[in-house]
Amino acid sequence: VEDNGPGIIKKAIPNVFGRLLYGSRFHAVRQSRGQQGIGISATVMYGQITTGKPAVVVSKTGAEDVAWRMEIMVNTKKNMPDVLKEDPFIWDGKEHGTKITYHMNGRYVGGKQSVMEYLKQTVIVNPHSRITFVDPDGKRTTFERATDKMPPATKEIKPHPSGLELGTLMNMSKDTKNKTLGKFLQLDFSRISDRLAKEICDKAGLSMEVNPAKLNLEEQKRLLAAIGSVKIMAPPTDCLSPIGANLIKKGLRNVLDEVRPEFYAPPITRDPKVHSGNPFLIEVGIVYGGGLPKDSQVQILRFANRVPLLYQQGACVVTKAIENTDWRRYGLEQRGGSGIPFGPAIILVHVASTKVPFTSEAKEAIANLPELQSEIELALRICGRSLKTHLNKRETKSKTRVKFEIVQEILPLIAQKSAKIVGRPIPKLSGSITKIMNVVWIDDAVTFERGRHRVRVSIYNYTPTAQKFNLHMVLPPGAFDYKGLQFFPTEVRDDGKVSWDLPKIASTERFDLNFALSGLNKDDYDENEIYSSGINPIFIIGAEPMPGDWDVKGLQITQSEEAPVPEDEDEEVDYDESTEALNDD
Numbered sequence: 001v002e003d004n005g006p007g008i009i010k011k012a013i014p015n016v017f018g019r020l021l022y023g024s025r026f027h028a029v030r031q032s033r034g035q036q037g038i039g040i041s042a043t044v045m046y047g048q049i050t051t052g053k054p055a056v057v058v059s060k061t062g063a064e065d066v067a068w069r070m071e072i073m074v075n076t077k078k079n080m081p082d083v084l085k086e087d088p089f090i091w092d093g094k095e096h097g098t099k100i101t102y103h104m105n106g107r108y109v110g111g112k113q114s115v116m117e118y119l120k121q122t123v124i125v126n127p128h129s130r131i132t133f134v135d136p137d138g139k140r141t142t143f144e145r146a147t148d149k150m151p152p153a154t155k156e157i158k159p160h161p162s163g164l165e166l167g168t169l170m171n172m173s174k175d176t177k178n179k180t181l182g183k184f185l186q187l188d189f190s191r192i193s194d195r196l197a198k199e200i201c202d203k204a205g206l207s208m209e210v211n212p213a214k215l216n217l218e219e220q221k222r223l224l225a226a227i228g229s230v231k232i233m234a235p236p237t238d239c240l241s242p243i244g245a246n247l248i249k250k251g252l253r254n255v256l257d258e259v260r261p262e263f264y265a266p267p268i269t270r271d272p273k274v275h276s277g278n279p280f281l282i283e284v285g286i287v288y289g290g291g292l293p294k295d296s297q298v299q300i301l302r303f304a305n306r307v308p309l310l311y312q313q314g315a316c317v318v319t320k321a322i323e324n325t326d327w328r329r330y331g332l333e334q335r336g337g338s339g340i341p342f343g344p345a346i347i348l349v350h351v352a353s354t355k356v357p358f359t360s361e362a363k364e365a366i367a368n369l370p371e372l373q374s375e376i377e378l379a380l381r382i383c384g385r386s387l388k389t390h391l392n393k394r395e396t397k398s399k400t401r402v403k404f405e406i407v408q409e410i411l412p413l414i415a416q417k418s419a420k421i422v423g424r425p426i427p428k429l430s431g432s433i434t435k436i437m438n439v440v441w442i443d444d445a446v447t448f449e450r451g452r453h454r455v456r457v458s459i460y461n462y463t464p465t466a467q468k469f470n471l472h473m474v475l476p477p478g479a480f481d482y483k484g485l486q487f488f489p490t491e492v493r494d495d496g497k498v499s500w501d502l503p504k505i506a507s508t509e510r511f512d513l514n515f516a517l518s519g520l521n522k523d524d525y526d527e528n529e530i531y532s533s534g535i536n537p538i539f540i541i542g543a544e545p546m547p548g549d550w551d552v553k554g555l556q557i558t559q560s561e562e563a564p565v566p567e568d569e570d571e572e573v574d575y576d577e578s579t580e581a582l583n584d585d
Contacts, residue, residue, distance in 0.1 A: 002099035007061035010068050017044055017057050017100065018072040018081025040100070045074040047104040054084055055102040060091050067091035108136050113310045119143065120255050121301055121308035125243055125350055127251040146254040146523075151241045157354075158190040160235040161227045162274040163371065170220050173212035181215075181223075182208035191233045200226045234272055235279035240352045242269050243306070248285045248348065250523050256346070262289030263527070265386040267348075268379045275371040280353035282372070284379040286387055292344035298332065300340070303350040304358070304366060316365035318349045321376035330384035331391040345387075349376060389544060390527075400439060400541045404462075407436050430508040437462040440469075440505075440535070442542030444528045452481065453517040453525050461505040468504040469535035471513065472497065472546055476525055479517040487513060497550065 008016055015022045020041050044055040060067035071084040110116065119133055120143070127146035134140050159172070178184040185197040192200075201208050204226035206219060215223065243251070248267040267285035274280070292299075302309040302318045313319050319340070327334040327341035334341040357367040366372065411429055419426045441460040446453055461467050470490075477496040480489075491499040505511045517525060533546040 001101075002097065004094075004097040007064075007096040007098055008059045009061055010059075010064075013057055013059055013068065013070055014072055014081035014083050017041060017055060018074050018083075020045070020074070020079050041074060043104075044072065044102060045076065047102040048073050050105040051103045053103045055100055057098070057100050058091065059098040060094060060096055062096040067094065116141070118308050118310060121303070121310075122306075124251040124255050124301065124348070125248070125303050125306045125308075127243075127247050127254060143255070146250040147247060149247075151243070152238070154241050155236075155238045157236055157239045157279075158188060159277040160191060160232075160274050160279055161185075161189045161277060162232055162235075164224065164227065164277045166220060166224055168277060169224055170217075173215055173220070176212055179211055180208060181206060181210045181212045184212040190235055196230060196232070199230055203229055235274060239279055239354055240272060240281055241306075242281055242352055243283055243350060245269060246524055248283060248350075250521075252285060252287055252346075252348065253523050256287060259291035261287045261292065261346075263287070263387070263390045265383045265390070268382045270375055270379050273371060273375055275353075275357065275369050276355075278353055278355040280351060280356075280372065280375075282375045282379045283348075283350040283352070284376070284383045285348040286383045287346040287348075288387055288390070289344050292346065294344045295342070297340045297342055298345040298347055301346060301348040302366075303348070304356045304363070305352055306350070307363075309364060309366070311362075312359065312365035315359055317368045317372050318351070318366060318376060320368050321349075321373045321380060322347060324373070325377055325380050325384070327384065330388040332387075347380070349379075351376075393542070393544070396541055400437075400441070404437060404441075407433055411436075431464070434462050434464050434508055438539070439463065439541045440467055440539050442530060442532075442540065444530060444542065446526055446528060448522045451518070453479075453520060455515055455517065455528060457513040457528070457530065459502065459505060459511045459513070461507055461509055461511075463539060464507055466504050466506045467535060467539075469502060470533045470546075471500045471502055471543070472531040472533065472550065474498075474529040474531075475517060476520060479520055479525070481516040481518040483516065483518075485515060 017040055022041065047053065047055060054071040054073045056069065056071055058067055058069045066088040067090070068086060068088055070086045073082045073084060074080075075082050108115070116133070116135070119131055119141075123129060123131060123143040123146075128148070128150050129143075130145040131143045132140065133142075159168075172188060173184060176184050176188050178187055181201060182194070182197045185192050185200060186194060198208060200223070204219070204222040206215075206223060245267040249264050252264060265286040265288070267283060270282045272279045272281045300313060300319060300322060302313065302316055309316065309318075322341075323339050326337045327343075328337060332341040332343040332345060351366055351372065356363075357369055357372070359365045359367050411432060412426075415426050415429055439462050441462055443458045443460070445456045447456075448454070457471070457473075459471075475496045475498055477494060479496070480492050480498060482488075487500070489498050490501045491497075500513065502511060502513075530543040531546040531550070532540050532543040537545040
């Protein structure tokens with residue numbers, strides 16, 4: 001196994017690969033795939049037990065001129081590494097990285113819990129990575145990266161007080177270096193300022209000057225209750241590394257293109273929440289249709305901090321949340337309204353946290369905590385509504401199209417035969433077709449040409465009277481291109497919502513709306529989200545009624561360094577960033 005990461009310094013190589021429980025992040029409060037000291041060293045140990053051969057490790061950091069090659073075994077009696085051989089050498093063409101070669105007896109299998117499936121899922125949630133895999137038969141598979149943009153580095157923060165357990169609070173108060181309760185609250189936790197610390201102490205009936213290490217059990221309980229009764233701002237988001245809606249979609253498309261799904265629901269990234277003092281956030285994506293099997297259960301892709309979870313699906317909170325959601329409301333089959341739904345779909349759920357609550361040390365499933373399940377269910381419902389909207393639109397268009405095609409095919413034949421019988425010219429049929437259809441048909445398309453997305457929306461008036469109404473679309477913010485416009489929108493908002501006041505369209509006439517989007521990659525936009533207003537929605541095919549929350553702007557969170565809130569402003573949610581030293585050590 002070889003990577004192009006930062007490499008490992010020489011003195012750390014033996015411990016990383018030849019010593020169990022040699023960890024890198026036991027006390028860090030930030031999201032990380034950090035090395036806990038079990039996985040790779042256990043692999044080395046299993047290899048030497050089954051084959052008697054050492055692991056060969058090669059590593060080089062960018063600051064060093066030479067790489068180091070070591071042959072390592074694990075001393076199982078002392079839990080210490082045995083370095084059998086070490087040599088410096090010039091690693092041609094490699095600026096930095098690590099490579100490990102080991103031998104073991106095992107059985108190479110395919111299927112849902114195979115190496116190949118693990119790598120496929122890894123690429124979905126790590127679209128910036130390029131992975132090459134050579135199987136035991138010599139077949140080489142390369143997963144190309146879908147983006148060159150690296151995820152932002154996460155920063156370490158102090159524990160957040162929300163959801164704190166009593167035992168954790170007691171341990172922290174005994175271990176703190178601060179000698180007063182006020183300083184302990186301000187400096188050992190995030191988002192607590194001097195004023196908020198005073199409010200907590202007042203509600204707990206404790207002095208700001210008391211030594212936190214000397215609090216008894218009853219005082220600790222009052223302190224914990226007081227912390228839970230005050231408003232505390234959500235934890236900083238830079239300690240987490242969400243994948244993001246665009247990259248989730250790119251990752252899914254990059255791996256699933258062979259099954260050609262018909263619909264990618266806009267992925268959802270929830271705002272950060274807290275469990276037991278640890279920030280977490282949930283991301284959900286849904287893929288539907290195409291070559292996915294229709295008569296089997298949906299495929300569930302579970303991830304924790306960008307790592308696939310292939311085992312113990314039934315014991316995971318992700319599965320519990322999916323089973324607890326009524327998918328019949330969103331167009332999937334679900335017997336009895338509970339359990340894993342059936343249908344041609346893939347449901348992706350990513351849990352990002354500074355401390356993922358796994359059910360065991362094996363890290364195969366996430367514990368069923370109410371905070372996590374609630375957030376996952378909320379994200380699933382939002383994503384499910386997008387799926388339902390797509391299915392409704394498809395079904396309505398399909399039924400109307402069949403009706404329209406039948407009318408277009410049969411009516412001319414009837415007119416032709418009738419005219420021949422009575423000896424008269426064949427009449428114009430547009431008015432008759434209009435009376436039968438009685439709809440406004442909206443057809444749309446998206447193409448990508450010369451670095452821009454070109455969007456066409458065609459409105460056909462198949463009603464007996466002229467129609468005038470408003471058209472609305474949700475577009476990527478800042479992407480609307482004014483170049484070459486022939487019909488200008490009445491409003492273009494910062495959040496990507498665009499509106500047009502359409503001209504009056506006469507009966508049997510058509511109006512085309514054309515515009516372009518710029519600054520996007522090809523896969524960033526492929527399906528239009530269209531709404532209408534000012535017309536009875538029963539006459540519209542191809543657009544949804546404008547939602548009631550159209551004019552409600554989305555929540556925007558901006559973090560900055562500011563002075564603490566003055567003492568007399570008691571109503572505001574309080575936090576103090578000046579005491580938070582966020583280091584990425």
